[in-house]
Amino acid sequence: VNLVLLEPRDLQANDIAIVDDARAVHIRAVLRSSVGQTIRIGLVDGPMGAGTVREIGPDAVAIQCTWGETPPRPRVDLLLAVPRPKVLRRLWAQLAALGVGRIILTNAARVERPYFDTHVLRAEHYRPLLLEGLQQARDTRLPDVTVHRQFKVLVEDDLDALTGEAIRLVAEPEAPASIAGAIQDRATPGGRVVLAVGPEGGWNEFELRMLQAHRFVPVGLGPRTLRTDTACVALLSLVHAAHDGIAPRDSTVDDSR
Amino acid sequence: VNLVLLEPRDLQANDIAIVDDARAVHIRAVLRSSVGQTIRIGLVDGPMGAGTVREIGPDAVAIQCTWGETPPRPRVDLLLAVPRPKVLRRLWAQLAALGVGRIILTNAARVERPYFDTHVLRAEHYRPLLLEGLQQARDTRLPDVTVHRQFKVLVEDDLDALTGEAIRLVAEPEAPASIAGAIQDRATPGGRVVLAVGPEGGWNEFELRMLQAHRFVPVGLGPRTLRTDTACVALLSLVHAAHDGIAPRDSTVDDSR
Numbered sequence: 012v013n014l015v016l017l018e019p020r021d022l023q024a025n026d027i028a029i030v031d032d033a034r035a036v037h038i039r040a041v042l043r044s045s046v047g048q049t050i051r052i053g054l055v056d057g058p059m060g061a062g063t064v065r066e067i068g069p070d071a072v073a074i075q076c077t078w079g080e081t082p083p084r085p086r087v088d089l090l091l092a093v094p095r096p097k098v099l100r101r102l103w104a105q106l107a108a109l110g111v112g113r114i115i116l117t118n119a120a121r122v123e124r125p126y127f128d129t130h131v132l133r134a135e136h137y138r139p140l141l142l143e144g145l146q147q148a149r150d151t152r153l154p155d156v157t158v159h160r161q162f163k164v165l166v167e168d169d170l171d172a173l174t175g176e177a178i179r180l181v182a183e184p185e186a187p188a189s190i191a192g193a194i195q196d197r198a199t200p201g202g203r204v205v206l207a208v209g210p211e212g213g214w215n216e217f218e219l220r221m222l223q224a225h226r227f228v229p230v231g232l233g234p235r236t237l238r239t240d241t242a243c244v245a246l247l248s249l250v251h252a253a254h255d256g257i258a259p260r261d262s263t264v265d266d267s268r
Numbered sequence: 269v270n271l272v273l274l275e276p277r278d279l280q281a282n283d284i285a286i287v288d289d290a291r292a293v294h295i296r297a298v299l300r301s302s303v304g305q306t307i308r309i310g311l312v313d314g315p316m317g318a319g320t321v322r323e324i325g326p327d328a329v330a331i332q333c334t335w336g337e338t339p340p341r342p343r344v345d346l347l348l349a350v351p352r353p354k355v356l357r358r359l360w361a362q363l364a365a366l367g368v369g370r371i372i373l374t375n376a377a378r379v380e381r382p383y384f385d386t387h388v389l390r391a392e393h394y395r396p397l398l399l400e401g402l403q404q405a406r407d408t409r410l411p412d413v414t415v416h417r418q419f420k421v422l423v424e425d426d427l428d429a430l431t432g433e434a435i436r437l438v439a440e441p442e443a444p445a446s447i448a449g450a451i452q453d454r455a456t457p458g459g460r461v462v463l464a465v466g467p468e469g470g471w472n473e474f475e476l477r478m479l480q481a482h483r484f485v486p487v488g489l490g491p492r493t494l495r496t497d498t499a500c501v502a503l504l505s506l507v508h509a510a511h512d513g514i515a516p517r518d519s520t521v522d523d524s525r
Contacts, residue, residue, distance in 0.1 A: 013493050101358070105498045148492035189509065191448075232505075233512065235405035236270050241362045244498055245505035248489075252446065252506055255490065 012037055014051045014149040015062065016142055017076070026078070028052075028062070031071035038064065038072050050074070053151035055142070057081055084152050085110035086203045087250050088174050092119040092210040093158075094239040096131040102240050103137045107144025107154055109247045112203070115173060117159045121212035132158055162218060166225050170205075177203035179227040181219070182246050184236055186229035190246065193230045194253040204250050208243055269294055271308045271406040272319065273399055274333070283335070285309075285319070288328035295321065295329045307331070310408035312399070314338055341409050342367035343460045344507050345431050349376040349467040350415075351496040353388040359497050360394045364401025364411055366504045369460070372430060374416045378469035389415055419475060423482050427462075434460035436484040438476070439503050441493060443486035447503065450487045451510040461507050465500055 015038065021028045030038070038044050044064045052062035052074065058081045062074040089111045093099065106114060116132070130136045134156070141153055157173070159165040178197045180190065194204060207227055214222065223229070237245060272295065278285045287295070295301050301321045309319035309331065315338045319331040346368045350356065363371060373389070387393045391413070398410055414430070416422040435454045437447065451461060464484055471479065480486070494502060 105495070108492065108494055108498055109502065110492060147495055150492065191509065233508070235365065235367060235407065237365050238362070238404055241365055241501055244501040245366065248502035248505055249509055251490070252448065 012041070012143075012146045014053050014059070014146050014151075015074075016053050016055055016146050016151065017074075018055050019057075022054075022076070026076040027065065028074045028076055029071055030074070035070065035072045038074075039067060044072075051149065052076060053145070053149075054078070055145075055151060056153050057151055059149075059151060082150055082152055084112045085150075085154075085251075086201075086254055087111055087247060088113040088115065088177065088203065088205040089243065089247065090115040090117060090170075090174075090205055090207040091239075091243065092117055092208065092214070093122050093126045093132070094210065095123075096126060096129040098238065098240045099126075099131045100136075100140075102243060103140035104144035104147065105240070105244055106247070107141040107150070108148040109144075109244065110148065110150060110152075110251065111154045111247065112152070113155045113157070113173060113205075115157055115159065115165070115170075115205075117162050117165050119162055119210050119218055120215040121210040127158075127160065163221065166221050170225065174203065174205045177205045179205050179207070179222075179225070180230045180250070181207040181214070181222045181227040182209070182232060182242065183219070183229040184213070184231065184234070186231035188228065188230050190230045190232075190249040191253040193228050194250065197228075198254065204254055206246055206250055208239065208246060211239060269298070269400075269403040271310050271316070271403050271408075272331075273310050273312055273403050273408065274331075275312050276314075279311075279333070283333040284322065285331045285333055286328055287331070292327065292329045296324060301329075308406065309333060310402070310406075311335070312402075312408060313410050314408055316406075316408060339407055339409055341369045342407075342411075342508075343458075343511055344368055344504060345370040345372065345434065345460065345462040346500065346504065347372040347374060347427075347431075347462055347464040348496075348500065349374055349465065349471070350379050350383045350389070351467065352380075353383060353386040355495065355497050356383075356388045357393075357397075359500060360397035361401035361404065362497070362501055363504070364398040364407070365405040366401075366501065367405065367407060367409075367508065368411045368504065369409070370412045370414070370430060370462075372414055372416065372422070372427075372462075374419050374422050376419055376467050376475055377472040378467040384415075384417065420478065423478050427482065431460065431462045434462045436462050436464070436479075436482070437487045437507070438464040438471070438479045438484040439466070439499065440476070440486040440488060441470070441491070443488035445485065445487050447487045447489075447506040448510040450485050451507065454485075455511065461511055463503055463507055465496065465503060468496060 053059045058078040060078040066073040310316045315335040317335040323330040
């Protein structure tokens with residue numbers, strides 16, 4: 012944990028926050044903070060800040076908060092065919108740490124039906140893991156998560172509202188275009204990217220045609236076939252690296268990566 | 269599994285291989301192969317090939333092997349401060365899948381002593397996980413793994429023999445140089461890269477100075493602090509992507525990424 016994330020409900024009057032859960036243990040036992048010391052804090056989906064420890068009790072810690080800037084939302088969204096629960100469980104914190112604005116989970120022909128009926132897709136499960144990733148990476152912007160059971164409805168009807176004018180890329184093992192090339196050719200300052208990653212067996216032909224008909228450009232990652240979690244981390248870091256070369260829209264706002 | 273890896277001991281006369289373990293189960297139950305069908309095979313640290321299923325018994329499968337080319341060794345080596353056992357266990361298969369020639373594990377000031385006394389560092393533990401990663405990525409080249417308890421001895425005395433003339437990069441959260449830039453400025457056709465990744469708390473100043481005194485160039489990954497496993501996957505895919513733009517030394521040999 013490189014940042015202690017606070018929820019609006021932790022805040023009292025006068026910008027005092029009281030925490031009495033794992034964060035209190037962390038402040039006492041890992042950070043070994045004493046009264047008067049300052050720790051990095053953030054408000055979920057709000058500003059970063061500095062917290063001065065005011066009181067350390069047996070169960071709770073009181074922090075005086077001074078708020079700074081709100082980090083910009085990461086400029087990359089992920090459209091992901093629902094992976095096996097074991098793989099998705101490993102992914103949540105890593106996705107939040109790498110920085111994604113939205114996580115759009117979808118059905119696909121090669122997604123097995125039971126993958127949808129798992130607690131791994133419920134907010135009670137994934138929200139703490141997303142917060143863990145944000146605290147690791149020092150960010151406050153919680154990814155928006157939506158789950159779509161109908162691929163066709165998602166791509167044809169919902170995607171424009173979810174991702175707007177973003178550059179659309181779909182990872183295809185053998186595609187000749189590189190992520191860096193595809194982004195450099197199409198990027199506009201401040202623009203966003205949405206990256207589509209298929210199921211372990213790949214998108215089927217119908218899905219791939221539909222994605223391409225809706226502006227998704229196939230990009231490759233060389234001939235090595237990667238597990239979904241490895242592929243997501245690898246691809247997202249390539250998208251971020253390519254995108255970071257292009258200035259954000261408002262030059263007074265620092266991009267968070 | 270996108271490739272069934274065979275060991276030299278599986279081979280009989282006349283290029284017939286007999287497998288009687290999880291691979292036999294995989295061929296029968298997952299690939300649902302029947303006699304006469306062809307599957308992708310590889311020989312550990314040897315050629316890729318095509319295997320024709322000759323016999324399927326209750327416990328064993330016999331495969332007639334036809335061998336093709338040996339993939340080149342991945343051109344990237346990883347120098348990694350030994351991470352927590354839980355993190356390292358997750359990393360083995362991913363590193364082999366991404367492609368690394370060597371995995372050089374080292375002590376560092378912020379590596380906890382007990383990390384060395386774990387089964388996760390023993391070949392019986394990691395070799396099957398490395399093979400799993402190779403079978404995922406369709407590669408045969410098993411990374412060489414060495415464990416070094418003395419950082420100074422490794423960097424001063426052993427590293428030249430292990431990595432030769434490779435470009436040396438050390439990941440430093442706040443370094444201004446990008447991986448792509450650092451590699452493009454220094455790469456030679458066929459050249460190798462060694463990437464150093466520190467412990468969760470970072471290298472200390474002494475270690476960082478020693479690495480820089482031994483030609484390691486600091487490269488950044490933006491302001492987000494990543495967990496070691498996420499960072500290794502992210503950084504290795506950036507190194508591979510940057511490196512793939514530069515032709516391998518022998519143009520008749522296809523680079524494996």
